[in-house]
Amino acid sequence: MGKNIFSNLILSLIFLTVIFFGYAIVKSVDLLRLREEKIVQNQQNLLSSIKQISRKLNNFSLTPATFASTKTSPDSKSSDSKIKNYTNLKQIANLEFYDKNSDFGGRKISALTSQTKNMNYMVNNESLVSSIWGYCYDSLAERNYAKPEKFQPMLAESWTLSEDKMTYTIHLKKGILWHDFTDPVSGKQWNDVPVTAQDFKFYVDVIKNPDTDCAPIRTYMKDLDRIEVISDYTFKVYWKKKYFLSENMTLGLQPLPRHLYHAYKEPFDGKRFNDDHERNRIVVGCGPYRFAGWDKGQRIILKKWDKYYGNAYGVAPPIENIELKIIPNKNTQFQALIGKKIDEMSLSPDQWINNTNIKEFDEKNGFLKKLKYPARVYRYIGYNLKRPLFKDKRVRKGLSHLVDRKRIIKEVYHGLARIITGNFFIDTAYNDKSIKPYSFSLEKAKALFKEAGWTDTNGDGILDKDGKLFEFTIIAPNNSPTYDKMLPMIKEDMAKAGVIMNISKIEWSVFVQLLGKKNFDACICGWGMGLESDPYQLWHSSQADIPESSNHVGFKNKKADELIEKIRVCFDLKERIKLCHEFHKIMHEEQPYTFLFSPYSLSAIDKRYQNVRIFPIGVPDKIQWVPKQLQKRVVE
Numbered sequence: 001m002g003k004n005i006f007s008n009l010i011l012s013l014i015f016l017t018v019i020f021f022g023y024a025i026v027k028s029v030d031l032l033r034l035r036e037e038k039i040v041q042n043q044q045n046l047l048s049s050i051k052q053i054s055r056k057l058n059n060f061s062l063t064p065a066t067f068a069s070t071k072t073s074p075d076s077k078s079s080d081s082k083i084k085n086y087t088n089l090k091q092i093a094n095l096e097f098y099d100k101n102s103d104f105g106g107r108k109i110s111a112l113t114s115q116t117k118n119m120n121y122m123v124n125n126e127s128l129v130s131s132i133w134g135y136c137y138d139s140l141a142e143r144n145y146a147k148p149e150k151f152q153p154m155l156a157e158s159w160t161l162s163e164d165k166m167t168y169t170i171h172l173k174k175g176i177l178w179h180d181f182t183d184p185v186s187g188k189q190w191n192d193v194p195v196t197a198q199d200f201k202f203y204v205d206v207i208k209n210p211d212t213d214c215a216p217i218r219t220y221m222k223d224l225d226r227i228e229v230i231s232d233y234t235f236k237v238y239w240k241k242k243y244f245l246s247e248n249m250t251l252g253l254q255p256l257p258r259h260l261y262h263a264y265k266e267p268f269d270g271k272r273f274n275d276d277h278e279r280n281r282i283v284v285g286c287g288p289y290r291f292a293g294w295d296k297g298q299r300i301i302l303k304k305w306d307k308y309y310g311n312a313y314g315v316a317p318p319i320e321n322i323e324l325k326i327i328p329n330k331n332t333q334f335q336a337l338i339g340k341k342i343d344e345m346s347l348s349p350d351q352w353i354n355n356t357n358i359k360e361f362d363e364k365n366g367f368l369k370k371l372k373y374p375a376r377v378y379r380y381i382g383y384n385l386k387r388p389l390f391k392d393k394r395v396r397k398g399l400s401h402l403v404d405r406k407r408i409i410k411e412v413y414h415g416l417a418r419i420i421t422g423n424f425f426i427d428t429a430y431n432d433k434s435i436k437p438y439s440f441s442l443e444k445a446k447a448l449f450k451e452a453g454w455t456d457t458n459g460d461g462i463l464d465k466d467g468k469l470f471e472f473t474i475i476a477p478n479n480s481p482t483y484d485k486m487l488p489m490i491k492e493d494m495a496k497a498g499v500i501m502n503i504s505k506i507e508w509s510v511f512v513q514l515l516g517k518k519n520f521d522a523c524i525c526g527w528g529m530g531l532e533s534d535p536y537q538l539w540h541s542s543q544a545d546i547p548e549s550s551n552h553v554g555f556k557n558k559k560a561d562e563l564i565e566k567i568r569v570c571f572d573l574k575e576r577i578k579l580c581h582e583f584h585k586i587m588h589e590e591q592p593y594t595f596l597f598s599p600y601s602l603s604a605i606d607k608r609y610q611n612v613r614i615f616p617i618g619v620p621d622k623i624q625w626v627p628k629q630l631q632k633r634v635v636e
Contacts, residue, residue: 092313093142093152097623099318099611106631107321108609108621111333111345113479114508115297115326118280122206122256123213123273126512127528128324133254135302135322136179136285138310140170140200141251145615148531151251154310155195155286157233159251165571168237168250169230172197176309178257179290184278190259192307195286197235199255201227206256211270215549219537220249223568242569244576245534257284288317288622300324301634318625321634328479337368337604344605348481349413352602361604368604372416373614375601376425376529379417380593381474383522385554389472390522396591397438398448402493403594404440412485417597422584423538425529426598432581435588437595445497456498463498471500472521475514478505483524516548523552531616535564535583539592555592 118124121133140156143149153159157171176195183190204227207214223246225238237250260279262268283291288310289302302322310316325342327333334351336342338360347356352370360366381403383390390396405419421437424430438444449455454463454470463470476483487503494501501522506514514520527538537543541561543551563583570576587593603619605612608630611623626632 091153091157092310092315093154094145094620094623095314097145097611097613097620098315099623099625102318102611102625103628103631104316104318104625105320105628106318106626107323107634108319108344108624109323109325109342109634111327111336111342112324113326113328113330113333114477117509118277119283119291119294120276120280122217123280125216126508132283132291132300132302132324133285135287135289136283136291137254137287138285139252139254143531143617145613145617145620148616151247155255156251161247165242165246166239168246170197170200170235170237170250172233172235173309174233175312176286177307178259178286179284179305180307181260181282181284183260183263184282185276186263188263193257193259194232195255196232197227197229198232199258200235200253201229202258202262203254203256206261206268206270206273209268209270209273211274213274213548215543215546216537219540219543219549220245220534222536224249242571244568244571245532248530248532255286260284288315289322292321298326300326315622317622319621322621323634330479330481340367340606343609344603347602347604349416349599349602350481350485352416353414356604367607369607369612371601371603371605371612371614371619373601373619374427375599376531377526377601378420378423378426378529378598379524379526379596381522381524381596382553382593383591384518384520384552385556385592386518387472387521389470392452393590394448394452395454396594398445398452398497399494399499400438400591400594401441401445401448402497402499403490403596404493405437405596406440408486408489409597411489412482413597413599416602417599420595420598422587422595423527423529423535423593424533424580424584425531428531429577430533430580430584432584435584438591440493442493442497449497449499454498461498462500469500470498471502473502473504474522474524475504475506475511475520476524477508477511479508487524515552518547518552518554533580534568535560535580536568539587540564553592555590557586557590560586560590 112128114126114128116124116126116128119129119132121129138154140154140159141151142154144152153173155172155176157173159171160169161167162169172195174194178190178193178195180189180191182188204221204224206212207217207221223240223243225240228236228238230236237253239246243249260282261273261276263279281294285291286309288305288308290305291300292303293301300323302324304317304320308316325336327336327342330348330351333342333345334347334355337345338358347370352372356368356370358366360368361370381399383396383399385391409415409417409419418426419437420426420431421435422431424432449463449470453465455465456462457464474487476487484505491501491503511523515523515525537550539551539555539557539560541556541558543549544554544556560583563579563586567576567579567583570579587595601618608626609624610627611625612619613623
């Protein structure tokens with residue numbers, strides 16, 4: 001019996017143990033279930049919060065203050081969380097060159113020598129207006145500052161190219177807004193208007209409209225067939241034929257605000273676009289700065305756009321205000337610079353050498369510094385080939401022999417320029433370095449003139465032919481110290497060979513009009529170049545008779561046309577360089593220009609500006625900044 005009692009006790013203990021562990025297991029399972037439900041709930045709450053934040057971010061652009069607030073310690077949790085709010089940080093051009101330690105705010109005042117007639121770069125391709133649009137607009141992509149052969153996205157999210165290199169498919173970033181503005185004609189207020197594919201189509205359609213005064217730009221778009229809008233944020237760019245600059249041209253496309261330039265119900269009117277004076281006095285863009293004011297003849301003011309899409313990508317320009325102050329006289333500009341009335345200016349060679357040996361430029365104690373780098377620009381004397389005097393290339397070659405370029409570089413440019421022989425940038429492979437410039441030689445010039453029938457028949461020291469004197473007038477902008485110095489030197493040497501060269505200095509806007517109308521004998525001017533050049537705009541015969549075209553000297557040459565057309569469709573770099581060298585030889589032989597020099601870019605800037613860097617593309621000021629304690633304001 002004792003054994004039975006002991007057995008029962010053992011069984012009871014086992015039973016109670018099973019019940020206890022069973023209860024414990026059930027309870028644990030229950031707790032795990034509750035914990036999993038809590039986790040799921042937390043995840044759902046987190047997902048909901050993320051969606052709410054995402055919706056807000058779609059309608060939110062980081063202001064300068066907001067962006068500055070992210071500059072906390074790398075170990076800071078708040079810094080990490082804010083950085084995570086950015087999207088596609090690497091999907092924006094030149095992000096790596098923006099200083100993460102920059103302070104936001106302040107201004108930069110730059111000096112300009114010339115005024116302009118209007119602010120519409122489509123019909124006014126002056127360098128001043130180009131600079132303003134550069135501040136106010138972005139393009140689909142941008143060249144990397146350090147590696148300019150590499151394109152990086154700006155307005156474009158991504159792009160693809162068809163196998164035949166004829167069709168580009170562009171996907172736009174969302175959330176890009178046009179600058180808010182009030183229509184100066186209707187008084188209508190426009191706010192928060194998105195940039196869409198239709199705005200890019202409008203840009204191309206305006207350029208291709210034969211009634212718009214866009215001849216210089218239209219030449220580049222000659223082989224661009226059309227833009228097809230797929231959706232608000234996707235479009236295709238079709239080219240008629242292969243073009244070696246099609247990538248550059250396509251990714252360089254900008255939108256154009258339809259709500260500004262086509263603010264009427266009727267079909268678009270190109271002539272109305274040209275003469276829409278009130279609307280052409282403003283700029284409405286989608287870039288980092290908005291057009292804030294134009295005191296005609298005095299200054300242009302730009303302000304940072306607080307809704308700029310680039311803010312969320314980390315490429316907000318730190319400087320708040322840009323002022324472009326119009327000061328026609330270079331000496332007056334220099335006095336304004338050392339008097340701290342302006343912050344930067346381009347220097348003439350004479351100023352670089354003779355005016356900067358002062359305390360303000362002292363390396364340790366001065367507040368100004370100088371910048372020097374090769375400029376993608378050349379100077380030239382252009383001959384109007386429609387004038388009978390310049391039709392014979394022997395005359396043009398003879399005139400080139402009368403320009404003492406070595407003396408001019410020494411005495412006018414102080415050695416800060418290089419002699420050129422053609423239209424390609426001197427530091428690229430496209431420039432044929434084997435071609436030697438025409439030497440300064442009165443004897444060679446006179447011999448060429450004699451071959452062309454120009455002799456001194458009456459012994460008065462002036463060449464003549466068929467009863468007409470060898471005389472012409474050269475027009476020049478009236479605000480260039482270098483031209484002011486070199487032209488009298490050239491005039492004097494011309495006279496030694498029996499040539500009368502009159503000099504006419506003209507206000508810039510009038511000068512441009514005369515070029516556009518081809519109403520001049522000869523001109524002295526400059527031309528800016530890209531990293532890769534297409535000679536079509538300047539030199540193709542099809543442009544010679546078009547008013548306002550860049551072929552203002554009226555150059556026509558069948559062989560040159562053939563080479564230009566081959567260059568445009570040649571994707572093989574070595575072959576293209578070979579073709580460009582052949583073209584260079586023709587230009588040297590024909591001498592529609594006397595190619596003069598490629599000067600160095602010379603400038604001065606206040607030392608309080610940080611991150612001032614020289615790249616192959618120049619000195620970008622969008623990455624520059626000023627320490628908070630040194631910032632100044634634009635006077636309203």
